[in-house]
Amino acid sequence: MLPSAQLMNHALKFLGSRTVSALLAVVLLTAAATPNAPAPPANTSTPPSAAQPSFPLTSDDVAAHAGETVDWFHHLAPIEQLQVAAADSATRERLHQQSLTAVRLAFQFGRACAALLNAESRQTSGQTASATPLKPAGGQKGLAGRLDQALADVTQRIDTLQSQLDTLKEKMTRARARELETLKAQLAQVNAALRLAHEVQASVQDMQTFQANSLVGDNRNLSPLEGQLADMERSVPELRGGAQAAASAKGPANAAAGNNAGSSAPTSAGVAHPADNFREDNAGVIGLVTQWFSLHDMRAQLAAYIKETGDLQDEIEKVRTPLVGQVRSVVGDDLSISTSTDLAQLAAQRDALESDTNRFKQLATVLVPLGEQALTVDSAMSTLDDWRNTLENRMASVTRYLAIRIGIVLGWIAVVLIVSDVWRRATFRYLHDLRRRRQFLVLRRVVVAIALTVVAIFGLVSEIGSIATYIGFVTAGIAVALQNVILAIVAYFFLIGRYGVRIGDRITMAGVTGRVVDISLVRIYLMELAGADLHATGRMVVLSNAVLFQPTALFKQIPGADFVWHTVTLTIAATADVSEAHKRLKAAADEVYAKYRPAIERQHAMVQRFIDFDASSPQPEVRLRLTENGLECSVRYPVELDHAASIDQQMLKALRDALEHDSQFKLVATGAVVLRSSDT
Numbered sequence: 001m002l003p004s005a006q007l008m009n010h011a012l013k014f015l016g017s018r019t020v021s022a023l024l025a026v027v028l029l030t031a032a033a034t035p036n037a038p039a040p041p042a043n044t045s046t047p048p049s050a051a052q053p054s055f056p057l058t059s060d061d062v063a064a065h066a067g068e069t070v071d072w073f074h075h076l077a078p079i080e081q082l083q084v085a086a087a088d089s090a091t092r093e094r095l096h097q098q099s100l101t102a103v104r105l106a107f108q109f110g111r112a113c114a115a116l117l118n119a120e121s122r123q124t125s126g127q128t129a130s131a132t133p134l135k136p137a138g139g140q141k142g143l144a145g146r147l148d149q150a151l152a153d154v155t156q157r158i159d160t161l162q163s164q165l166d167t168l169k170e171k172m173t174r175a176r177a178r179e180l181e182t183l184k185a186q187l188a189q190v191n192a193a194l195r196l197a198h199e200v201q202a203s204v205q206d207m208q209t210f211q212a213n214s215l216v217g218d219n220r221n222l223s224p225l226e227g228q229l230a231d232m233e234r235s236v237p238e239l240r241g242g243a244q245a246a247a248s249a250k251g252p253a254n255a256a257a258g259n260n261a262g263s264s265a266p267t268s269a270g271v272a273h274p275a276d277n278f279r280e281d282n283a284g285v286i287g288l289v290t291q292w293f294s295l296h297d298m299r300a301q302l303a304a305y306i307k308e309t310g311d312l313q314d315e316i317e318k319v320r321t322p323l324v325g326q327v328r329s330v331v332g333d334d335l336s337i338s339t340s341t342d343l344a345q346l347a348a349q350r351d352a353l354e355s356d357t358n359r360f361k362q363l364a365t366v367l368v369p370l371g372e373q374a375l376t377v378d379s380a381m382s383t384l385d386d387w388r389n390t391l392e393n394r395m396a397s398v399t400r401y402l403a404i405r406i407g408i409v410l411g412w413i414a415v416v417l418i419v420s421d422v423w424r425r426a427t428f429r430y431l432h433d434l435r436r437r438r439q440f441l442v443l444r445r446v447v448v449a450i451a452l453t454v455v456a457i458f459g460l461v462s463e464i465g466s467i468a469t470y471i472g473f474v475t476a477g478i479a480v481a482l483q484n485v486i487l488a489i490v491a492y493f494f495l496i497g498r499y500g501v502r503i504g505d506r507i508t509m510a511g512v513t514g515r516v517v518d519i520s521l522v523r524i525y526l527m528e529l530a531g532a533d534l535h536a537t538g539r540m541v542v543l544s545n546a547v548l549f550q551p552t553a554l555f556k557q558i559p560g561a562d563f564v565w566h567t568v569t570l571t572i573a574a575t576a577d578v579s580e581a582h583k584r585l586k587a588a589a590d591e592v593y594a595k596y597r598p599a600i601e602r603q604h605a606m607v608q609r610f611i612d613f614d615a616s617s618p619q620p621e622v623r624l625r626l627t628e629n630g631l632e633c634s635v636r637y638p639v640e641l642d643h644a645a646s647i648d649q650q651m652l653k654a655l656r657d658a659l660e661h662d663s664q665f666k667l668v669a670t671g672a673v674v675l676r677s678s679d680t
Contacts, residue, residue, distance in 0.1 A: 056322035059225040062113040069106035098380040105373035112365040288402040409459035488522035491545035508555035569674040588658040589620035
C-alpha cells in the first residue's frame with residue numbers, strides 16, 4: 001500500500017483542481033488515519049439511574065408549544081392597532097413587550113428541552129458504542145465531522161514533518177561529506193511534503209469557513225428540534241433586537257447596536273397609534289352610531305384574542321404538569337436525613353441525592369423559563385382584561401349618549417310638528433281671507449322644512465365647525481350661480497305680503513298691465529290688458545318675480561277699489577271771477593258725482609280695511625290757475641271703471657252748462673276742453 005503522501009501526489013497530478021484535490025486529500029487522510037487512530041475515549045458521563053425517569057416531553061410536544069406561542073404572538077400583533085382608550089400608547093407598548101418576552105421565553109424553554117433530549121440521546125448512544133462499530137456520519141453533519149478530523153490529522157502531520165525537518169537540519173550540521181547528499185535529498189522531500197500539508201490545511205480551513213458561513217442557515221448542524229426552533233425564531237424578527245440588546249454588555253459597540261435595535265419596536269408602536277380624540281358628548285347621532293359599531297368590532301376582536309391567550313395558558317399548564325410531576329418524583333422524600341450508620345447505605349444515599357440534584361438542575365433549566373412565560377402570559381391576559389373592561393365602559397357611554405341624542409332629536413321633531421299643527425289650526429280658525437290663509441300656509445311649510453332641516457343637521461351631524469369653510473365656499477358659489485333665482489324667491493315673499501299682489505288684482509309690472517292669474521315661487525303669470533277700457537288681449541305674460549327689484553315701479557290696484565281718477569281741463573277768459581267760476585264748476589261736478597257716489601264710497605270703505613290710516617273719501621276737486629291764455633280750470637273726479645265713458649260725458653255736459661250762460665265765463669278761442677285719465 002502506498003503511503004498517504006504518494007497517494008495525494010497522484011491525485012493532484014490527475015485532477016489538477018485545488019478544491020477537489022483538497023476533498024480527496026481529506027478522504028485519503030481520514031482513511032489513512034483510521035487504522036492507526038486511537039480508540040474513542042470511554043464515556044465518562046454518569047448514566048442515569050435505573051430509577052430516574054426520562055424526560056417527560058417529546059420533540060413534537062416542545063415544537064408544538066413553541067409554534068403555538070409564535071402563532072399567538074403573530075395573531076396578537078393586530079390588537080396593537082385598536083384604539084381602545086384615548087391615550088393607551090404605553091399600554092400597547094407594554095402588551096407588545098409582554099408578548100415578545102413570552103416568545104423569547106418559549107424559545108429559551110425549547111432550547112433547554114432540546115439540550116436535555118440531546119443529552120439523553122447521547123447517553124443512550126454511548127451505551128451501545130462499545131458493541132457497535134462507529135460509521136461515518138452521513139449528511140452535512142458527517143461532513144463537518146470529517147473536516148474537523150481531517151484538519152486535526154493534517155495539523156498533526158505538519159507537526160511531524162516539522163520535527164523531521166528540524167532533525168535533518170541538525171544532522172546536516174554534523175554529517176560527513178558522503179552523507180550530506182543523502183540528507184539534502186531527504187530534506188527536499190520533507191520540504192515538499194510540508195508544503196503539500198500546508199496546502200491541504202488551507203483548503204480544509206476554507207471549506208470549514210464556507211460550511212460555517214453558508215450552510216448554518218439550513219440548520220444542518222442542529223438537531224431536528226433545534227432546527228425547528230431556529231426556523232420559528234427567524235419568523236419573529238423582533239427577537240433579533242432583543243438578542244442584540246442582550247449582547248450589549250459585551251462591548252460599547254454592541255451596546256449601541258442593542259439600544260438602537262431594542263428601541264425600534266416601541267418607537268414604531270408609539271408612532272403608529274395616534275390618540276383617539278372622539279368625544280361622546282359632542283358627537284352627533286351618525287358619529288355615535290359609527291363609533292358604536294367600531295367598538296363592537298373591537299370587542300369581537302378582543303374576545304378572540306382573549307380566547308387565544310386563554311388557550312395558550314392551557315397549553316403552558318399542559319406542558320408544565322408532567323415536568324412538575326417529575327420534579328416531585330425526583331425530590332420525593334430524599335430531603336430527609338438518614339440516621340443509618342452503614343457506610344455503604346450512606347454512600348448510596350449520597351449518590352442518589354447527588355443524582356437527584358443534577359436531575360433537578362436539568363429540570364430547573366426547563367421549568368424556570370416555562371414558569372416565567374406563564375407569568376408573562378398571565379400579565380398579558382390581565383392587560384387584555386383591562387382593555388375589555390375599558391371597551392365595555394366606552395360602549396356603555398356611547399350607548400347612553402346615543403340614546404340621549406336620539407331622544408333630543410325626536411323631542412325637537414315632535415315640538416316642530418306640534419307647532420306646525422297648531423299653526424295650521426290657528427290659520428284655518430282665525431284667518432277667513434283665502435289669500436292671507438294661503439300665504440300663512442306657504443310660510444308654515446317653509447318654516448317647518450327649515451326647522452326640521454336644522455334639527456336633523458345639528459342632531460345627526462357632529463363637528464359642524466370643521467365644515468364651516470367648505471359650506472361658505474359652496475354657499476358663495478350657489479349665490480353667484482343662482483342669484484336671479486334667489487332674487488325671485490325673495491321677491492315672492494314681498495309679492496304675497498300684506499299690501500302684496502293676489503290672484504285677480506290688476507297690476508302694471510315691467511311696463512305690462514294685466515290681471516294676476518297665478519303667483520309661484522319664482523314666476524308671476526298675468527293676463528294682458530290693453531286699451532282705454534283695459535280689455536283682455538288673449539295673451540299670457542310670464543315674468544320673473546325678480547323684476548320687482550328693477551327700477552321700474554309696480555302699480556297695483558287696491559283690492560276692492562275699482563275706480564280711477566279723470567281730469568277735465570277748461571280755459572276761460574282771464575277777467576272772469578275766480579270765486580264764481582270755482583263755485584259753479586264745483587256744484588256741477590258734485591251734481592254729477594252724486595249719481596254714483598254710493599258705489600265709490602263702498603269701494604273706499606274696502607280700501608280703508610287694507611291701510612292703517614284714515615284716508616279722505618273721494619270727492620270731485622276743482623283747481624284754478626292763471627296762464628297766458630286765460631284762467632285754466634281743472635276738475636278732477638273719481639270714475640267707476642265700468643261706467644267711465646258715461647260719467648265723463650255727463651261731467652263734460654254739466655261743466656259746459658255751468659259756464660256758458662254767463663259771458664264772462666266764455667271759453668277762449670285758443671283753449672279747448674281736455675280730458676285726461678290718471679288711472680295708471
